[in-house]
Amino acid sequence: MDSKVTGARVLLCVSGGIAAYKAAALTSTLVQRGAVVDVAMTAHAERFVTALTFSALTARPVYTTLWDAPEQIPHIRLVRQAQVALLAPATANMIAKLAYGIADDLVSTLLLAARIPVLIAPAMNEAMYEDAATQANLAILRARGYELIEPERGFLAEREYGTGRLAGEERILAALDVALLRSRSLAGKRVLITAGPTREAFDPVRFISNASTGAMGIALAREARARGAEVTLILGPTLLEPPGDVATVRVTTACRMHDAALAQGESDLIIATAAVADWRPAETSPSKRKKGDEDLVVRMVRNPDVLAALAARRRAFVVGFAAETDDHEPAARAKCAQKGLDAIAVNDVSGERGFGLGENALVLLWGQDGRLDLGRASKPVLAARLLDEVGVLMAARHGEA
Numbered sequence: 001m002d003s004k005v006t007g008a009r010v011l012l013c014v015s016g017g018i019a020a021y022k023a024a025a026l027t028s029t030l031v032q033r034g035a036v037v038d039v040a041m042t043a044h045a046e047r048f049v050t051a052l053t054f055s056a057l058t059a060r061p062v063y064t065t066l067w068d069a070p071e072q073i074p075h076i077r078l079v080r081q082a083q084v085a086l087l088a089p090a091t092a093n094m095i096a097k098l099a100y101g102i103a104d105d106l107v108s109t110l111l112l113a114a115r116i117p118v119l120i121a122p123a124m125n126e127a128m129y130e131d132a133a134t135q136a137n138l139a140i141l142r143a144r145g146y147e148l149i150e151p152e153r154g155f156l157a158e159r160e161y162g163t164g165r166l167a168g169e170e171r172i173l174a175a176l177d178v179a180l181l182r183s184r185s186l187a188g189k190r191v192l193i194t195a196g197p198t199r200e201a202f203d204p205v206r207f208i209s210n211a212s213t214g215a216m217g218i219a220l221a222r223e224a225r226a227r228g229a230e231v232t233l234i235l236g237p238t239l240l241e242p243p244g245d246v247a248t249v250r251v252t253t254a255c256r257m258h259d260a261a262l263a264q265g266e267s268d269l270i271i272a273t274a275a276v277a278d279w280r281p282a283e284t285s286p287s288k289r290k291k292g293d294e295d296l297v298v299r300m301v302r303n304p305d306v307l308a309a310l311a312a313r314r315r316a317f318v319v320g321f322a323a324e325t326d327d328h329e330p331a332a333r334a335k336c337a338q339k340g341l342d343a344i345a346v347n348d349v350s351g352e353r354g355f356g357l358g359e360n361a362l363v364l365l366w367g368q369d370g371r372l373d374l375g376r377a378s379k380p381v382l383a384a385r386l387l388d389e390v391g392v393l394m395a396a397r398h399g400e401a
C-alpha cells in the first residue's frame, strides 16, 4: 500500500483516556507500514496501557518523563527528530494545556516545543467533549493551525452512545499521510515573503503608514518553513515577532523593502503580502516640524512598485496580495495581469477588516478565470490553504514548462 508514513518519523503522544489502548493498535499499524515511531506517554496514560506495550511494538524506548536523561533534553530532541506529531488519544486535559501553553509534563512540553505539524485526535465522554471549555480550547487550537481529527459518534466506554469516540484508524492514517505530504511539499525550495506595512516619514517622529501588522506574511513564512522551504522574510515595522527559524530582513520604508527584496537571489516562490505605501513625502524634514496655525501640505511622490519589480525580474512563481475595499475580484484580477503575477490573493479590507491577528477571508485568483475561495479562517489556517493551492499551481506550471 502506498503510504506516506513508510520511512517517516512519527512522534506519537498518548494521554490518559480509555482509548489509549487504541493507540497501541495504531502503533502496530504504523510500524507495519514502515514508520519509525517514538512514543511519549503521560503518567495518566500509563494507568491505561504500559510503556512496555509501546516499547515492544516499536522496538524503541518509550518516553514518560522529562527527567530521564535530562542531559539529552528529550522534549526538544524528540520533536526535532520527528516529521509529524500525533496526540492520540487527546484528553480534555491535554487539549486545555496545549491551548494555554501549559508545559508541566513531557507530553505537554514537547507539544509546545514542536515546530512540526501536530495532529490532535480527541477522545472523551460526550459531556466532556461538548463542554464549552473543551470546545473553546479546540477552537483555539484549530485557529492556530493544529490539525484536529474530529472524534466520531458511537459506543463510548460509559456504555452510552455519543460523540467522543477516537477517530477510526483509517482516518488517523489518512490525516498523517496529508500532514507528511505537506511537511515535505516545499522541501528544497527557496521562498521569499514580504510582509507588514512600510513607514514613510515626513519628519523624524511622524510618518504615513497603514494598518498592516504583517500577521499574514508571518503565518505564511512559518507554514512555508514547516513545509521544508528555506524562507526569507522581508518585514516592515511591526511589533509581531517573526519565526526564529526564518531569515528575516527588517526594513522601514518602501524603498528599503524594494532594495532588500531585489537584493535576494532567485527564489522558487515569492509571496508579497506587504502593504507597501504607494507614495512617500517628497521631502523629509531633518528635524521635527514645528506646529503652527497654518495647514500643512505635504507633496507625495510615487514609491517603487516592489511586487511589479519582483515579477518582472524574477523567474519565481509570484503570488501577490490585493487588499481592496470595493470591486475586489475584478480589481485584483486586473492587478494580477498588469503586474505579470502568477496568482493573487484578494481580501476585503473595508473597515480595516483583514488587518491584525483576527480572522481573514481570502480568494485566490489566477489566469483567465482560475478562482478558489479559501474561506474565512485564522491566518495560520489560511496560510496552509494558500500554500496547498499554490503548490498545485506551481506543479501545473512546472508540468507545462
Ligand SMILES: Cc1cc2nc3c(=O)[nH]c(=O)nc-3n(C[C@H](O)[C@H](O)[C@H](O)COP(=O)(O)O)c2cc1C
Pocket: 014, 015, 016, 017, 018, 019, 042, 043, 044, 045, 090, 091, 092, 093, 094, 123, 124, 125, 128
Ligand atoms: C477510567 C477513566 C477513563 C478516562 N477516560 C478519559 C477519556 O477518554 N478522555 C479524557 O479526556 N479523560 C479521560 N479520563 C480523565 C483523565 O484521565 C484525566 O483528566 C487525566 O487528568 C488526564 O491526564 P493527562 O491528560 O495528563 O493524560 C478518564 C479517567 C478515568 C479514571
